[in-house]
Amino acid sequence: MNLGDLCNLVGGTAVCGTARLGDSVEYAFASDLMSDVLTIKSTDFILITGLANIQSIRTLEMSDASYMLLCRGKEVTPEMLELAEENGIVIITSPYSLFRCAGILYSAGLKPLY
Amino acid sequence: MKLEYKVEGGDFTAAGFASSQIKKILKQLNIDPSVIKRVVIALYEAEVNIVAHAYRGVIKAHIESGGITLTLEDEGPGIPDVEMAMTPGFSTATKAVREMGFGAGMGLPNISENADSFNIETIVGKGTTLTIGIKFK
Numbered sequence: 193m194n195l196g197d198l199c200n201l202v203g204g205t206a207v208c209g210t211a212r213l214g215d216s217v218e219y220a221f222a223s224d225l226m227s228d229v230l231t232i233k234s235t236d237f238i239l240i241t242g243l244a245n246i247q248s249i250r251t252l253e254m255s256d257a258s259y260m261l262l263c264r265g266k267e268v269t270p271e272m273l274e275l276a277e278e279n280g281i282v283i284i285t286s287p288y289s290l291f292r293c294a295g296i297l298y299s300a301g302l303k304p305l306y
Numbered sequence: 307m308k309l310e311y312k313v314e315g316g317d318f319t320a321a322g323f324a325s326s327q328i329k330k331i332l333k334q335l336n337i338d339p340s341v342i343k344r345v346v347i348a349l350y351e352a353e354v355n356i357v358a359h360a361y362r363g364v365i366k367a368h369i370e371s372g373g374i375t376l377t378l379e380d381e382g383p384g385i386p387d388v389e390m391a392m393t394p395g396f397s398t399a400t401k402a403v404r405e406m407g408f409g410a411g412m413g414l415p416n417i418s419e420n421a422d423s424f425n426i427e428t429i430v431g432k433g434t435t436l437t438i439g440i441k442f443k
């Protein structure tokens with residue numbers, strides 16, 4: 193799924209890494225538990241989360257993953273933004289809940305990791 | 307190559323800094339990305355454990371042609387029952403730790419999963435030393 197299309201589907205705003213909105217992603221993983229995200233062996237996934245702090249970006253960095261969808265209108269902190277930019281990470285924010293975002297994207301063909 | 311980083315207990319903003327630095331160096335050394343991922347995931351969970359459970363610590367990375375040895379030595383409460391601590395789901399983490407996305411008792415099992423060799427030495431009331439070895443090939 194193209195990231196720009198994904199962004200539109202969830203009524204989202206790309207707040208970081210807008211140059212990469214042409215990228216596509218095939219899989220998604222939804223979690224607020226970073227230890228769980230860190231068990232994922234693959235790197236091609238978008239993290240759908242409500243966790244708006246520096247550790248969610250660190251987790252993507254360590255996972256070699258590049259995309260985050262932050263739900264429920266959570267605010268991206270300046271530290272998150274700085275670290276995301278440094279690592280070429282795309283952050284899309286959506287006013288919808290995690291459940292709604294996941295539902296929309298699953299229906300639109302984004303695949304689950306498990 | 308030998309590297310060393312200090313880690314402060316309770317400092318969640320800085321947690322992951324050392325892991326990030328070591329990741330950059332391994333990338334420059336052209337190590338296989340899938341091996342780098344295993345190294346930094348094990349290291350990051352271990353670094354977060356110092357921040358979450360100990361007072362302060364030092365991370366040492368020894369990089370040789372064949373692999374990397376990570377030593378994480380902390381001053382802290384130590385681990386009274388290592389076998390129990392290694393059990394998936396066992397956690398004594400505080401609410402603050404859980405709010406950062408950790409504290410589900412998955413850290414030590416995932417370190418063990420990613421490491422080629424893994425050892426825990428701990429003295430209750432003094433501290434804990436983790437040794438993690440990962441081969442490059």
Ligand SMILES: Nc1ncnc2c1ncn2[C@@H]1O[C@H](COP(=O)(O)OP(=O)(O)O)[C@@H](O)[C@H]1O
Pocket residue numbers: 227355356358359360380382383384385391392396397398399408409410411412413414415434
């Ligand atoms: N460096 C450490 N110092 C003291 N206790 C630790 C340390 N690392 C882990 N522990 C203990 O082992 C438990 C399990 O650790 P872990 O599997 O990483 O899960 P979590 O950190 O999510 O609780 C911790 O809750 C804690 O009680």
Ligand SMILES: [Mg+2]
Pocket residue numbers: 351354355358408409412413414
């Ligand atoms: Mg832990």
